[in-house]
Amino acid sequence: MYDVTIIGTGPAGLYASFYSGLRGMKTKLIDSQAVLGGKIHAYPEKMIWDVGGMPPLLGEQLITRLSEQAILFDPTVVLNSKVEGISQQDGGFLLSTETGETHTSKTVILATGSGILTPKxxxxxxxxxxxxxxxxxxxxxxxxxxxxxxxxxxxxxxxxxxxxxxxxxxxxxxxxxxxxxxxxxxxxxxxxxxxxxxxxxxxxxxxxxxxxxxxxxxxxxxxxxxxxxxxxxxGYDSQNDLQEQSEVDIKMHPEFGIQGTSMAETSVPGIFAAGDAVNYDGKVHLIAGAFHDAANAVNRAKQFIEPTAVKTAMVSSHHESFKNKNKKIYAELEL
Structure with missing residues (x-):
């Protein structure tokens, strides 16, 4: 039983993996593709300028950096596995895949973007x-x-x-x-x-x-x-039938995506959504917005499991997990 299972490994899913590690959660990543990165693989050589604090990056460079960050806390990664349904069970959720495998998790974060995209x-x-x-x-x-x-x-x-x-x-x-x-x-x-x-x-x-x-x-x-x-x-044809095939009733937004809140909550307690998968008033449709959704989703998942947990993770500059890593980096910078 994992604390959180993240479905989808685009920017929202990858950042959620990193952030859940900051929160000490046992994490699993699942994606239908053979590699991490999600829809960015559709434009590996396109220049991306609008990620805060980063120089312009090629799509493939952003995938590399996000992926390295995502696996920092050693999540379990399952690729080539399409999740077809979600049902509730005692203590959490049961995720079923097209290959017949199942996964159990206390909470779920849907970071499925616009679904499985196929060019028209x-x-x-x-x-x-x-x-x-x-x-x-x-x-x-x-x-x-x-x-x-x-x-x-x-x-x-x-x-x-x-x-x-x-x-x-x-x-x-x-x-x-x-x-x-x-x-x-x-x-x-x-x-x-x-x-x-x-x-x-x-x-x-x-x-x-x-x-x-x-x-x-x-x-x-x-x-x-x-x-x-x-x-x-x-354009693309989007295959996003996970909500339709799930036993849990995940409400959809009348325009597009999952009906959510600004805190990444869905209509099902314990299931959260981030990135292009979710829609709500004030939604920011940028990679930066996906990071914001991911942090909120993880924080809500943490409190769903542990109601007394603090609302947010400790900032990385003070986080115990980075103490030795910071020392090494400072030494290399001769600081």
Whole structure:
């Protein structure tokens, strides 16, 4: 029986793991993926600027740092395991997985983000073949696009961000979008429109042309555009059926996510939620907000198990667990 089991290992789940260690809780992390990091794996080479106190980091660098922090207190980590249901049992909760394994825990923190995300496919002839060569649904390596003619399909935040990122790297960047205006963040759209990126409005890809590689795309059924790389940013299909399949009644927010409170509580006592998984008035949809949710979730979980426990963990600068580590770091800094 664990004190807390955290489902999901994106920023919220990883920080919750670290913070529960600060609180001396026996912790388990479970994720359906084979690696820690959650949705950040969809953009490993995207630059992240808005994590407080940190220099701009690549997605993969942030994963590394969060993961190192998350396992500092030796939590049990279970990967490649999809939790399909939660039920109550004496003393806590029973978590069942698609492989038939079960886990028991006094409390649960849902850090499942938007669910298990699958990129929306374009659904054209040759798609599966070209995915093996130059049709992309995620950008794993910027070097791949150096001096290439790149077409990005989509007009939301992701498409606009990738167009701006690739503009100084690629030979030419096109953006094709079915509407007559882009729908990303205003500052990024303005940056794009003042760059060499060419936006083709009211246009959709209707054909992928080539043998082993896409050599051109057909737009609106007639126009042929020669390209060397194609990126599809049409959003994601989210598989988030954990709440539906659980015996416990976890209320959902009318807009999206789990209905929660600013203190990370859900409708089920003992089950908490953090990060993109939860929605409430005043919710901050940033990685920094995920850290805030995670700390609240752990603090509430701690008090759920031990009602007399203090409300928050001791600040790290005074925490006994870091005394020897701090001495070593100070010695290296010659302080």
């Amino acid at each position: 496919k374009i659904g054209l002839a040759g798609e599966e073949k070209f995915i093996q060569t130059n049709l992309h649904y995620t950008v794993k390596s910027l070097a791949r696009f150096k001096d290439k003619v790149v077409l990005i399909s989509g007009g939301g935040n992701s498409a606009v961000d990738w167009a701006n990122t690739l503009e100084p790297i690629a030979k030419k960047v096109y953006v094709t979008y079915r509407k007559d205006h882009l729908s990303g963040h205003e500052a990024e759209i303005e940056r794009l429109l003042n760059s060499s990126v060419e936006v083709i409005y009211q246009s959709v890809i209707t054909g992928l042309n080539g043998n082993d590689y896409i050599e051109s795309v057909t737009l609106n059924g007639t126009e042929q555009l020669p390209v060397e790389e194609v990126i599809i940013n049409h």
